[in-house]
Amino acid sequence: MAGWVVTLAGIAGVTAVLSPLRSRIHVATAALVLLIPVVVGVALSGFAVVPVAVVAGVLAFDFFFIPPYSTLRVGTWDDVIIALVYATVGLTVGGVVAQLRRARREAEELHAETQVLFELSQSLAGEETLDAKLDRILEQLVTALGLDGAAVLLAGAGRVAGALTLAASTGAGLPEAVAERLTGDLDSPDLVLLTGPPPATVAVLRSAEGRLGLLVAIGPPPGDTGRRLLVTFANQTAAAVERARLAEEAERSRVLEQVDRLRSALMGSVSHDLRTPLASIKASISDLADPDLPLSAEDRATLLRTTEQETDRLTRLVSNLLDMSRIQAGALRLHRTATSLDELVAGVTDRLQRSLALELVVDVPHDLPMVDVDHLLVDQVLTNLLENAARHGGPSTRVEVTAAPAGPGWMEIRVTDHGPGIPEAERVRIFDQFYRLRTDGPGAAGTGMGLAICKGVVNAHGGDIWAVPTPGGGATVALRLPTLALGPTPLSDEPDPKPATR
Amino acid sequence: MPRVLVIDDEVAILRVLTTGLRARGYEVDTAQTGEGGLAQAALANPDVIVLDLGLPDIDGVEVCRLLRTWSEIPVIVLSAHGAEARKVQALDEGADDFVTKPFGMAELEARLRVAFRHRARRAAADEDPVLEVGPIRIDLARREVQVRFRTVELTAREFDLLAFLARHAGKVVTHRVVLENVWGPEYAYEAHYLRVYANRLRKKLEDDPTRPTLLRTSPGVGYQLVAPDDP
Numbered sequence: 001m002a003g004w005v006v007t008l009a010g011i012a013g014v015t016a017v018l019s020p021l022r023s024r025i026h027v028a029t030a031a032l033v034l035l036i037p038v039v040v041g042v043a044l045s046g047f048a049v050v051p052v053a054v055v056a057g058v059l060a061f062d063f064f065f066i067p068p069y070s071t072l073r074v075g076t077w078d079d080v081i082i083a084l085v086y087a088t089v090g091l092t093v094g095g096v097v098a099q100l101r102r103a104r105r106e107a108e109e110l111h112a113e114t115q116v117l118f119e120l121s122q123s124l125a126g127e128e129t130l131d132a133k134l135d136r137i138l139e140q141l142v143t144a145l146g147l148d149g150a151a152v153l154l155a156g157a158g159r160v161a162g163a164l165t166l167a168a169s170t171g172a173g174l175p176e177a178v179a180e181r182l183t184g185d186l187d188s189p190d191l192v193l194l195t196g197p198p199p200a201t202v203a204v205l206r207s208a209e210g211r212l213g214l215l216v217a218i219g220p221p222p223g224d225t226g227r228r229l230l231v232t233f234a235n236q237t238a239a240a241v242e243r244a245r246l247a248e249e250a251e252r253s254r255v256l257e258q259v260d261r262l263r264s265a266l267m268g269s270v271s272h273d274l275r276t277p278l279a280s281i282k283a284s285i286s287d288l289a290d291p292d293l294p295l296s297a298e299d300r301a302t303l304l305r306t307t308e309q310e311t312d313r314l315t316r317l318v319s320n321l322l323d324m325s326r327i328q329a330g331a332l333r334l335h336r337t338a339t340s341l342d343e344l345v346a347g348v349t350d351r352l353q354r355s356l357a358l359e360l361v362v363d364v365p366h367d368l369p370m371v372d373v374d375h376l377l378v379d380q381v382l383t384n385l386l387e388n389a390a391r392h393g394g395p396s397t398r399v400e401v402t403a404a405p406a407g408p409g410w411m412e413i414r415v416t417d418h419g420p421g422i423p424e425a426e427r428v429r430i431f432d433q434f435y436r437l438r439t440d441g442p443g444a445a446g447t448g449m450g451l452a453i454c455k456g457v458v459n460a461h462g463g464d465i466w467a468v469p470t471p472g473g474g475a476t477v478a479l480r481l482p483t484l485a486l487g488p489t490p491l492s493d494e495p496d497p498k499p500a501t502r
Numbered sequence: 503m504p505r506v507l508v509i510d511d512e513v514a515i516l517r518v519l520t521t522g523l524r525a526r527g528y529e530v531d532t533a534q535t536g537e538g539g540l541a542q543a544a545l546a547n548p549d550v551i552v553l554d555l556g557l558p559d560i561d562g563v564e565v566c567r568l569l570r571t572w573s574e575i576p577v578i579v580l581s582a583h584g585a586e587a588r589k590v591q592a593l594d595e596g597a598d599d600f601v602t603k604p605f606g607m608a609e610l611e612a613r614l615r616v617a618f619r620h621r622a623r624r625a626a627a628d629e630d631p632v633l634e635v636g637p638i639r640i641d642l643a644r645r646e647v648q649v650r651f652r653t654v655e656l657t658a659r660e661f662d663l664l665a666f667l668a669r670h671a672g673k674v675v676t677h678r679v680v681l682e683n684v685w686g687p688e689y690a691y692e693a694h695y696l697r698v699y700a701n702r703l704r705k706k707l708e709d710d711p712t713r714p715t716l717l718r719t720s721p722g723v724g725y726q727l728v729a730p731d732d733p
Contacts (some may be wrong), residue, residue, distance in 0.1 A: 272556065275582050275603050280514040282604035287522040290608065299521045306514050313514075357513075 003045020007053040010037025011060050019064045027079060030065040031086045038090045039097055047098030054090040058083055109225050116144045116229060120236060130244035134168035134237065141233045142171045145226045147219035148198060149174070152205075152237060153182065154213035164213060171218070178218060187211050191230060193221050201227075203234035207242045273317050277310035284310075312351070316383060323380060324449050327456035334374040334460055338484050341403050341411060342366040344375055348382040349401065356390040357397060364403040364413075369483040371411050377457045378481065384450035385415040385477050392475065394419035410463070410480045418474035427467045431455040454479070504618055505529045507548035509539030509565070510580065511558050519552065522607045528614075536560030540568055543575060550617045552610070553597070554580045555588050563591045570596035576617035576673075578610070590676050590723055598673040599726070616728060620672025633668040636716060636729030638707060640668050654706050659684070663699050664707075667717070667727035676724040700725060 014037060018030050034057045041049040062072050066079040074080050120140050127133045138150045149171030153164040164182065166174060178200045192202040198218055205212040215234045222230060284303040287293055295303070326332045342364045349360050371378075382401075389399040396418040406412035422430060431451045451465075458465040458479050465479040506528045508519050513534075520530045531546045533539035536557045543551060551569070555562030566577055579600040581589040589600050598620065599613045633640040639648045645661055647654045656664065662684050667675065677693045685695060700719070704711040715730040 272582060276512055277514065279580075279603040279605070280512065280518050283515065283518045283522060283607050283610075286606035286608060287518070287525070293522075293525055293607075295521075295525050299525055302517060302521050306518050310514050 003041040003043075003049040004052065006044055007037045007041030007049055008056060010040060011053070011056050013037075015060045015064050022065050022069070027065055027082055031061055031082050034061055034086065035090055035093065039093055042094040042097040043101060046101055047095060050091060050094035050098065053094065054087050057090055058087050061086060113225065113229055113232070116140065117232060117236075120233070124236070124240065130240060131168060133240045133244075135170065137233060137237050137240065138168055138170040141215075141217065141230070144229055144233075145217060145219065145222055147171060147217050149218040151216045151218070152213060153216065154205075154241060155211060167213065174216060175218065178216060182214060182216065191227055201230060203230050205234055205238040205241060207238055212238050212241050270317075270321065274314065277314040277317070280310045281307050281314070316380075316387075319380060320384070320449050320453055323377070323453050323457070327453065327460075332377075332456065332460050334377070336372050336374055336461075338370045339373050339375040339378070340366070340370050341368055341413070344378060345382065345401055345403065345413075348379055348386065352383065352386050352390075356386065358386065358390050358393075359398045360386075361398065361400045362402075364401065368403060368411060369405065371481045372484045373461055373481050374457075377460075381454045381457050381479070382413070382415070384454050388450055388477075389415055389417040389419075389475075392419050392422075393417040396474070405483075406480055409483055409485070411483055412478055412480050414476055414478045416470050416474065416476040418470060418472070421469050421473055422467055422475045424469075430467060431465065451477075503527060503529050504550070504614075505531065505546065505548045506550055506552060506614065507531045507533065507539065507542050507546060508552045509533045509536070509542075509557065509562075510552075510554035511535065511556070512554070515554075519607075519610075523611075523614075526611060534558075536562070536565040539565060543569060543573060548575060549621060550576045550578065550614055552578050552580060552614075553592075555585065555592060556582070563588060563595055566592050566595040566597050574621075576621050578613050578617060580605075586722060590678075593674055593676045593724065594679060600674065600720075600723075616672045619729070633665070633671075635668050635671045635727055638664075638668065638716065640665055649707055656703075656706065660699060660703055660706070663696075664703055664727075667725060671727045671729070674720050674724050674726045680725065696725070 011034060014033050018025065018033060022030065038050065038053040038057055041053050059072070062074065062079075062083060063070060066083065067075045074083070120137065123136045123140065124133050127136055134152050138152065141147065141150050149169065151169035151174035152167045153174075154167040155164055166179075175198055178194060178198065181194050181200075182202065187204055189204070192204075194200045194202060199220055201217045201219075201221055203215045203217075205215055215230070215237050217230055284307045287295065288300065288303050288307075323332070345362055345364045349362055352358070353360060386399065386401070390397070393399060394417075398418055400416040401413070402416070403411055403413045431454070454477075455465050458481070461481055463480040463482060465477065468476050468478065470476045504527075506523055508516060508523075508530060509532075510516055510519075511534045516532045516534070520532060523530045531542050531548060533542045536559050539551070539553065539557075540560075542548075553562055553565060557565065560568075562579065566579070569575065569577065576598040577592075577596065579589060579592045579597045580603055581592070581600050582603050589602075593600065598617055601610050601613055631641065631643040633642065637650045639651075641647075642665060645658075647656055647661065647664060663680070666680060666684050677696055678690050680696055681689045681692060685692070689695065700717060701711070704714050704717055707716055708714050716727060718726045718728060720726060
């Protein structure tokens with residue numbers, strides 16, 4: 001607007017100043033001076049000013065400076081040529097100046113855009129998760145375009161047509177009125193303008209494989225620069241989403257690979273563990289069944305005892321495998337009964353005393369509160385813990401089993417060995433499935449299932465299990481089981497034989 | 503009284519093997535680690551070693567290799583099903599025979615007896631230009647072979663193969679070892695040559711080539727030349 005005013009005012013001013021002097025100056029001089037307002041106007045307001053400015057200039061020139069004055073008639077051919085030159089120069093100079101002006105403006109816009117993009121990429125680089133990246137993109141989009149709000153909607157991972165979910169939003173978020181108009185199959189190569197209220201502009205996010213989702217800018221429709229920026233932001237968003245999806249896929253296949261490795265490791269160690277007792281059993285039985293072999297009564301007893309113990313071991317392994325698969329399948333059903341810990345512990349230690357060469361020290365008082373547990377499963381837990389203690393106890397065969405109340409509602413059981421202990425870095429991971437201590441050699445027994453089963457069972461009871469170092473060396477595994485929620489046990493109706501006072 | 507050293511980390515199997523082998527009249531020493539086993543092999547001077555491949559400290563294959571650096575004591579490897587590759591490695595490293603777990607004691611004892619005989623024969627045959635395996639008599643100097651005093655015509659390659667197997671009689675030699683020594687290192691993986699030649703030898707040596715008693719096959723592993731009175 002300013003250009004018009006300046007140009008017309010300029011032409012009027014120049015005319016007013018020069019027309020009294022017209023008899024003393026050359027016609028061409030007047031024409032040259034009259035070009036000045038045209039150029040200034042173009043510089044201020046662009047090429048749009050030029051036609052009007054040139055027409056006004058030619059008219060003013062003709063009317064005031066070409067004789068006969070005050071008419072549009074032209075006196076000489078010289079004057080005609082001067083007027084034509086004026087028009088040509090005016091148009092050309094105006095065009096050049098306008099072009100320069102446009103170029104400068106574009107350069108400025110480009111600079112601003114580049115700045116915005118640079119800031120965007122800077123801030124995206126600092127973010128790890130897709131959610132954080134999307135938040136960052138939206139924040140900057142809102143700032144750059146002066147929006148009321150913005151949102152990203154993504155199609156599901158399976159790219160179900162029409163199924164869009166809101167992944168991120170900022171500012172005013174995604175108003176219901178806009179959301180309603182975002183039909184699931186909205187797919188256009190251009191920006192889609194939704195008229196208000198509130199007005200919104202939608203860009204479709206694309207990857208090579210198709211539509212990823214939508215970027216919604218809430219606010220008045222953007223201008224050219226804004227539209228370009230919006231498209232660029234949409235591209236950035238699509239790239240971020242696609243990268244995240246690819247990373248996710250890579251992670252998934254990595255996990256699958258790991259599961260595969262674990263599975264074959266398990267197969268290896270399970271088949272070793274199944275075969276080891278079988279080898280002893282088969283060798284024993286083949287001797288016992290040999291009628292020609294001169295076996296003493298003592299030999300027979302040894303072979304029979306070994307067969308029995310190894311059969312027990314096989315049974316434990318098989319039940320471990322079954323428990324493990326039940327825990328994994330989430331199908332572990334607890335058959336809770338009121339169980340007295342001293343009996344449970346005694347059952348396990350009696351059974352294992354013979355097969356594991358252990359010096360078991362049991363301190364489980366018989367007057368402890370009963371626990372509310374599945375006693376078969378807890379039996380399995382204690383068996384696994386004692387077997388571990390025997391396996392990792394090193395040269396010391398002494399293993400202590402203690403139990404004591406641990407706050408209201410819980411009993412704590414501890415199995416303590418005096419072996420080399422567990423390195424601190426591995427103390428948590430030993431409860432992972434198939435995890436085996438690094439110090440275990442390739443032929444070391446154990447499937448890495450024992451402690452995972454313990455954790456599965458104890459957790460299923462709502463309890464907890466953990467490992468701590470034994471003071472003076474060794475490992476202690478502690479676990480908590482819930483006590484019976486009912487009042488005093490039926491056994492406590494007799495008065496306490498130990499008098500409280502004397 | 504033959505002396506057996508059993509190296510296995512499993513207490514139960516040690517107990518069973520000790521009981522069974524003592525009842526059969528063997529003297530038995532035991533070790534639960536590779537290190538311990540190697541030390542016992544040097545100290546107790548056993549006639550044969552029974553070695554489990556899965557040991558807690560040193561891998562069984564490595565125990566074989568270390569043992570062979572200073573001793574020719576026959577080694578019978580206890581291997582697990584599905585661990586064929588490791589069994590072959592152990593045989594390549596000088597183990598004599600293998601038993602796959604789980605095994606009957608009679609089977610183990612049969613292998614032990616072949617190993618004893620092998621040890622006795624090899625001790626005697628080291629310098630002798632004539633090798634005898636059961637009914638087979640091989641004159642290395644004159645390159646002549648007789649079966650039950652009847653001369654058998656062999657090609658040069660057949661003779662070399664038979665002589666190599668006879669020098670390791672009682673021992674399971676892997677395909678690779680036979681091929682490398684009889685054909686040359688570049689033939690190490692041409693197991694089909696071996697099958698062809700083994701069948702030709704059987705036709706010339708065995709009473710019933712379809713049911714060989716002298717040249718036994720360990721499928722996928724190798725061959726073993728034994729005297730037929732070896733069970």
